[in-house]
Amino acid sequence: MGEALSERDRAVLDFERRQWKHAGDKEQAIRDQFGLSSARYYQVLGRVIESPAALVHDPMLVRRLQRVRAARLAARADRLRPPQ
Template sequence: MALTERDRAILDFERSWWSESGPKELAIRERFELSTTRYYEVLGELLDSPEAMEHDPLVVRRLRRLRDRRRRERTEGRVAERPGL
């Protein structure tokens, strides 16, 4: 399935959002008219898309690494909280 214009804009935004003034959450609401929760749901779906990888492989790989690290930290944190596992 081809990327929509919004999908490409989200990937482009993730490439350089830190160069903009103001908080990221505010930029997300203003630019995409999405709540931050919905934005990250859409972004998560994009990261699993071959079309997104084709559009911007560096951004997609970087965001996948971050997502995987966060998941791993959450999982390891739960195991560490429960002694004997």
């Protein structure tokens, strides 16, 4: 079996369950709660949602986050694709 989630990994998943009215509020909360820049936090989140332990911990949340990430990557690829 894979590694268990660390306390910080569980905290990141718990944090992602919250609803945010304004992006700035979330960015400030990331700095306050984790002491990380937004960029670093999203790197950590990306690693966490790839973990089999995260999928076991909260499958619905992790799958949703994976779908959101995939959609963002696809949109970025579309923007970067040269016009034909």
